[in-house]
Amino acid sequence: MHDAPTTVFGGTGFLGRAIVRELVEAGRPVRIAARRPELPDWREPGDRVEAVACDLRDEQQVASALKESSAVINAVSLYVEQPRAGLSFEEIHIIGAGRLARLAREAGVTRLIHISGIGTRDASPSAYVRARAAGESAVIDALPKAVILRPSVLFGPGDAFLAALMRLARLPIMPLFGRGETRLQPVHVADVARATTCLSDTRPLERRLFEFGGPEVLQYRQVIEQVLAHLECRRPLLPVPFPVWHLLATLLAPLPSPPLTRDQVILMQQDTIVSEGVGTFDDLGIVPRTLHDSLPTCLAAR
Numbered sequence: 647m648h649d650a651p652t653t654v655f656g657g658t659g660f661l662g663r664a665i666v667r668e669l670v671e672a673g674r675p676v677r678i679a680a681r682r683p684e685l686p687d688w689r690e691p692g693d694r695v696e697a698v699a700c701d702l703r704d705e706q707q708v709a710s711a712l713k714e715s716s717a718v719i720n721a722v723s724l725y726v727e728q729p730r731a732g733l734s735f736e737e738i739h740i741i742g743a744g745r746l747a748r749l750a751r752e753a754g755v756t757r758l759i760h761i762s763g764i765g766t767r768d769a770s771p772s773a774y775v776r777a778r779a780a781g782e783s784a785v786i787d788a789l790p791k792a793v794i795l796r797p798s799v800l801f802g803p804g805d806a807f808l809a810a811l812m813r814l815a816r817l818p819i820m821p822l823f824g825r826g827e828t829r830l831q832p833v834h835v836a837d838v839a840r841a842t843t844c845l846s847d848t849r850p851l852e853r854r855l856f857e858f859g860g861p862e863v864l865q866y867r868q869v870i871e872q873v874l875a876h877l878e879c880r881r882p883l884l885p886v887p888f889p890v891w892h893l894l895a896t897l898l899a900p901l902p903s904p905p906l907t908r909d910q911v912i913l914m915q916q917d918t919i920v921s922e923g924v925g926t927f928d929d930l931g932i933v934p935r936t937l938h939d940s941l942p943t944c945l946a947a948r
């Protein structure tokens with residue numbers, strides 16, 4: 647029985663919400679920390695879940711959110727920089743992630759799980775990917791026993807991935823990133839949440855780096871074909887060269903919330919599949935579900 651809460655930074659986000667649910671269903675007390683904290687609407691009397699306001703950029707707020715936590719999960723995201731709001735990849739993914747790890751160590755937290763992403767590497771043309779790599783290093787420097795989780799692209803009810811494909815499916819043709827041959831390993835958000843919950847326990851771990859992908863490696867065009875087949879909708883698939891996508895991303899960049907960014911295009915140019923030699927679902931005895939079997943529930947929610 648855990649009495650000290652597990653604090654989920656970013657516990658109101660897509661993955662964070664699923665982690666909170668999994669923890670609560672496991673009977674664990676949970677503290678949600680976000681700038682706009684919100685309690686889940688599914689909570690029931692007796693569920694031990696609280697929510698606190700916290701900006702990862704604020705030292706005092708982070709320290710206060712960490713108080714008496716047994717475990718901490720960082721599921722904070724920033725996909726598009728917002729310079730006017732002071733939100734940069736460096737501020738959130740490197741400085742903020744490092745701050746959380748340092749304050750967690752000072753607070754005596756026994757387990758910190760840092761959520762990153764598959765494909766994270768120092769030498770990437772994407773500023774986002776480079777920041778994620780530097781963020782992982784900042785976390786390990788501050789708290790060497792931290793656990794790094796890198797999920798592949800997430801799907802589930804209310805996700806951004808299938809939502810974008812659904813929007814594209816309204817066009818008379820489906821544009822592909824390049825020839826649509828980039829390999830992805832889409833993974834259900836609930837499977838990653840279950841893995842995160844397992845790893846946030848206090849039992850000793852043999853591994854500290856995990857990558858989570860679904861059971862199938864699919865080319866981008868195969869993902870689209872599955873979605874179109876499920877929707878019973880026929881669309882010609884149109885290969886669009888990557889330089890055209892880069893041009894489009896550059897034109898959209900001045901928008902406050904661009905629907906496509908240069909970093910997303912770069913990410914679509916590289917395979918995002920589980921590497922060799924890392925921890926996986928197998929180590930945790932979790933059998934992840936397929937995209938195909940999940941499409942009815944994921945798309946019914948829209």
Ligand SMILES: NC(=O)c1ccc[n+]([C@@H]2O[C@H](COP(=O)([O-])OP(=O)(O)OC[C@H]3O[C@@H](n4cnc5c(N)ncnc54)[C@H](OP(=O)(O)O)[C@@H]3O)[C@@H](O)[C@H]2O)c1
Nearest residue numbers: 656658659660661680681682701702721722723763799800
């Ligand atoms: N979605 C995917 O397909 C995917 C794939 C691989 C890896 N990941 C990783 O999984 C993690 C979670 O991603 P997500 O898609 O679930 O993100 P999300 O839905 O955008 O949620 C982001 C969460 O972070 C909080 N947040 C943002 N800025 C904050 C700040 N300055 N201080 C405190 N909290 C802040 C948000 O709440 P407030 O706005 O109220 O603060 C929200 O709770 C990220 O590390 C992401 O890179 C996601």
